[in-house]
Amino acid sequence: MGGAKNFMLRLLLIAAVLAVWEVLVKITGVPEYILPAPSRIFYAMYNGIKSNVYPQHFFVTLTETLLGFLVGTILAFMLGTVVALSRRVEYFLYPFIVMFQAMPKVALAPLIIVWFGLGLTSKVINAALVAFFPLMVNTIVGLRSAEEDRINLMRSLAASRTQIFFMLQLPNALPYIFAGLEIAMIFALIGAIVAEFVGAERGLGMLIQSMNFNMDVAGQFSILLILSLLGLVLNGIVNLARRHLLFWETANTGEETANTSKKGGSV
């Protein structure tokens, strides 16, 4: 696909969906506190920008997400590496990993708020917790995915374990690690928002909730739009880093690896 013509068709389709939405809301007379028309959403967005309420909340959520992503993925990479390299560690950690992986991590949010308060810390911890598992699982799978012949080649050269790790297993795991990072980035955003729902003084998630109490549905939609744009940008940054570091992968095989290895478990 692609090409200027298809791109125009895409824009046209989006415009058509918005138009139908607008007309349907007008015809059926659905009240704005149930489903606002697109024009009302854009108007709410315009008001929000004009009154300058978005930036402070936006940067709070962004900080929580990025810090949570960093903490979660660094810990996930370290633990994943230890588990991948040591069957012994895996054996003893396995019950904990399985239990935490099966649990919906967001269900911990209320506890985390109780333990760490309404501020930044609880949001970062929640985001880190949700971002942790997809990367840990992909790190383990990736580090173990080196072909037997490649391992045999390194062994036949009398390579040390450290050399096999840095010269073969780590570069070999990068496609899996990046697939994990992509999921972790979006999961971190989800973790931050959910924690804000449970209890926060600032942030886009908190803003959605306070608008909900005021029946400002158009305002909520405008924030959903901002959040999905934020998600797109964050995902794009990871993708850019991936393309830069995984120069040997063509776009196609990269996507295949990503699809086959996107098994990060639940949020």
Add this chain to the structure above:
Amino acid sequence: MSEMNRAAQAARMDSPSSTDVIAVDRLSLTYGGGASGVLALSDISFSIADGEFISIVGPSGCGKSTLLKILAGLLPPSEGQAKLNGTPIRGARRDIGVVFQTPVLFPWRTVLGNVLLPADVQGLDKEKMRKRAMDLVRLVGLEGFENRYPRELSGGMQQRVGIIRALIHDPAILLMDEPFGALDAMTRETMNVELQRIWMESGKTVLFITHSTSEAVYLADRVIVMTARPGKIGDVFKVDLPRPRPLDIMNTEAFGAYVKRIRVALNADGGLD
């Protein structure tokens, strides 16, 4: 290889001598261990002289790849031992070059980077190795491709990289496990001619495992026939054909006679799969 080596090699038979690079002595391998274990290799003994080209042919499952793994130090034998230049092979060592069935290149390394992998692992002098790698790249006609990545190369070119990677650290022996099995028939013939040339120019000792009787005869000084279940050494054929051998030597009567005798030996032992 020097003339003296050739003369010595012509004079010798299968008895071990001081010029042997490889000496395999009553080697056996049992998978699984104990009384219920599966005997994969049984009582294997042979030796390879310096600069000699040996082919091993045998049916699938005769344990020829297992034998190669033992010689590469990747697998310990259950009984007996293999010696390389007089010292027993126990675990991986730095004076062995292995070429696998597939090229086994690292996609994140360039052609030159892949060729230099053994030098990087073994911490050899970078400048010297770079020059040597470029010489090897020229030897197999890959100049101009040294900065390309493996995915940009054809199957035959990739396997050439696999071969010169096994030569970069100047190993005492080159172990090749059906290296051309995955190539199409025409590329395979070209690679056979090329391998003969590389062998004659480098003077390396080569152990070459193959399924193909004619490939074995074309390349080897001696062809060892292995039989299956358990893997044993059958007949050994000395191939007295002049070098360098052109491809159309395969159409001569003498060549055909060797192939036929080896086929008969293989069939007597249950035949090729």
